[in-house]
Amino acid sequence: MAESLWKRKLYRSTTNKFLGGVLGGVAETYGIDATLLRVLTVASIILPGPQVLVYLVAWAIMPKRPF
Template identity: 65%
Template sequence: MTIQTTDPTRKLMRSRSDSWLGGVCGGLARRFGIDATLVRVLFVLSILLPGPQVLLYLVLWLIIPREPVPGTVAPIAYPPAV
């Protein structure tokens, strides 16, 4: 019997189905179990404050992996050779 320690639906990935620009807000909403519209509204409101919000969004767009296409098999991640 195998015990799964992580829920694959709760893994942080950019959303394909709930994406407006890069899928970052949709992915964050899915990961934390909140409405994607709320995440988008909070992000837009945060742009009114001083800070690097747009730069942060772009960095997250680059480092968060894209959700796989439904029906495809994810590549096997082999452990590094020792």
């Protein structure tokens, strides 16, 4: 049985990272293409909202994936 999406532990990626590994970690955890997440994140920055702040907070609180 597949593990619930909400019960998965979220880590910053140590291998699939561009800046801090946040989006790579989200992509690895939920099976999403990391490049797509990066493009959507950059595109969303032109919209009003706290996207950069949310990314920085996630970078600060998400632990790196253990080996």
